[in-house]
Amino acid sequence: MTVELICVGTELLLGNIVNTNAAWLAEQCAALGLSCYYQTVVGDNAQRLAGILRTGLERSDILILSGGLGPTQDDLTKETAAQVCGRKLTEDARSLSRIEEYFRERGLKMTDNNRKQALVPEGALVVDNDNGTAPGLILEKDGKRIILLPGPPNELIPMFEKKIAPYLLSLDPDGPSVIYSRTVKICGLGESGVEAMITDLEALSNPTVAPYAKTGEVHLRVTARAAEEKEAKKLVKPVVKELERRFGRSVYTTKNEVTLEDAVVKLLKKHGLTVSTVESCTGGLAAGRLVNVPGVSDVFKTGFITYSNKAKRKLVGVKKETLERYGAVSPETAREMALGAAKASGADVTVSVTGIAGPDGGSEEKPVGLVYMACFVCGNVWVERFQFKGNRAKVREASVAAALTLMRGCILEVFG
């Protein structure tokens, strides 16, 4: 089956916002095994939207629309879809009472506009919205489907995951099926290197293996389709196992929702370790990523940002001679920063980052993108040299990912 994404909103046409809904829906549809050949953005204009809907119905089996279900005059996705399908709008009692409840719960006043959101095309399937006032809608026309979703991602995403994905799977002409996927997340290896090691697995058809490159990480999504979840899981399991075997310690998780910082914090907690950071060019961003993890306070107590040489000396006791002889961006300074942070904070694990993020400050000997890091784990120290590419923001982002990866690797080195 083919699906087509249609995002409705003048703010998209004006470039006021980036179309993250399209990317998210596209990824979900691909995981569901649906082929998507077209994505369209169109404004809140009935005539143009109707044209796009008619074209879409000619060339695709399922149209998924997002946006334009709001309470204002501008919002006319529902009205236009109903018109294209030759349906009238009628008030849906259940939706109305849910909208009334939504406002009551929040102590807000419901306006007449909001009542409009309870109007649904005759014969449409109404999909409850647990996070907003506009219900989702599914219309059928000559064996094709038009699915209308609210635009705000915090409404669209849970509605799609809980209601629309199962619905789409139920349409499978080979009988109802489920999709099950797991993501093998790899840190510290490059994209091309990872891809070279999985060419055989990329040729599989069920489960499929698809790589997604992230900063400092590669995610391999393993997706299977089967009549029942148990069966789909059974197909995914051996491939995940094989990937774990091939990539060994570079795999930091096989769970979709776990991030690299989650994995590092989990590892610290597992071994009862506390952690501290000492950062120069990343200026607090490595600590900032650790603090993404709710409950990090059990392990992360203190961080140092030592941007100047003086701060490196004063806060974490880097020696004046070290700075003079080797410079602030050197393996020696990185090492003393990590050791000094351990001493000053009392943490079991520390990581230091010192480098040249650019655009200025580079030299032939120490070019922009050169970053040294050190990691201290219970008395042991490792120092690593990195040469990153890209602008200031990229160098810093890559450094943060590398710092987390280094920390993880060193803890595993000590604790196995």
Place this chain on the structure above:
Amino acid sequence: MTVELICVGTELLLGNIVNTNAAWLAEQCAALGLSCYYQTVVGDNAQRLAGILRTGLERSDILILSGGLGPTQDDLTKETAAQVCGRKLTEDARSLSRIEEYFRERGLKMTDNNRKQALVPEGALVVDNDNGTAPGLILEKDGKRIILLPGPPNELIPMFEKKIAPYLLSLDPDGPSVIYSRTVKICGLGESGVEAMITDLEALSNPTVAPYAKTGEVHLRVTARAAEEKEAKKLVKPVVKELERRFGRSVYTTKNEVTLEDAVVKLLKKHGLTVSTVESCTGGLAAGRLVNVPGVSDVFKTGFITYSNKAKRKLVGVKKETLERYGAVSPETAREMALGAAKASGADVTVSVTGIAGPDGGSEEKPVGLVYMACFVCGNVWVERFQFKGNRAKVREASVAAALTLMRGCILEVFG
């Protein structure tokens, strides 16, 4: 004139990447006074792309395509556009020598594939690519234009700004014109409040005034169109002045490229001030934003991340009694953090952030999203209370913007 954006790439259809090109191009086209009614994404498929091109030529004056100009077999945007326009491809000597030079300069080996990138449709205008190997191309067909741009943003953006925007302006049927725009950037005021103060200006047609909401900021873009830049500037100037008058100190810049952290660092440099941060729930992100600014080392030396109570006491000397009596998230603690950071770092200006980012840790009295900040400027201290909405990431992002805004406000308070 109407423009239509067509982004080519299977990775967009699969949701592997977010379509930031479309948003960027849409914003540029809007600023150029071009109306855009459709954006389409299509894969690297000749038949479907040809269909999209034909539909586009029927309904729009100008088609702007991005992507699919690479050296591989997959890349067929140029070939398909040439075919739709009934043109042959011929080797462009200038492009070939530029591609050869590109590889020579970088000490890389040029492959036969890359030679393909020097093929251009007969009669096409060739646009130099200063940051890659694929030249841009402009094709004319029956008074309509097809503009082909490379997909990588670091190639597309400079090419559009330097070459395509002036070309588009030269097409104006009322004679060549230029666009000039300035952005009045406002911090510390909400979007609805700002909009309420500019309803009269939003009704203007030349210049136009368009609001863009950012985290903790609202940007008002003032854009004029005229035969000459001087004239366009003359139209923009009084409106920018009027906006500055209305929003006073809340305007931190009227320059398009200046960020809030740039403005804060500039203000610090102007008054010869050094700065330090002390962060709890933001965990280094406020320092991280300051360190976005190249050359920040003149003013930013030291930052503290005091996530635990112990770190608050040890690093910046918050009193045990203060923490016990008022708690870590309190105006008193925020105040002592800012004062303590000033003492420990010797900085002239410090900002502290302590709050509950969630999802846990909230209470009836101190709910998730409650954040206290204090700012120290040369002996003076201000404390502020914020109640932010959203998840952990949103609360922290909003806190960082508010911390920069607070710092700026306090420095202005002291130094005028």
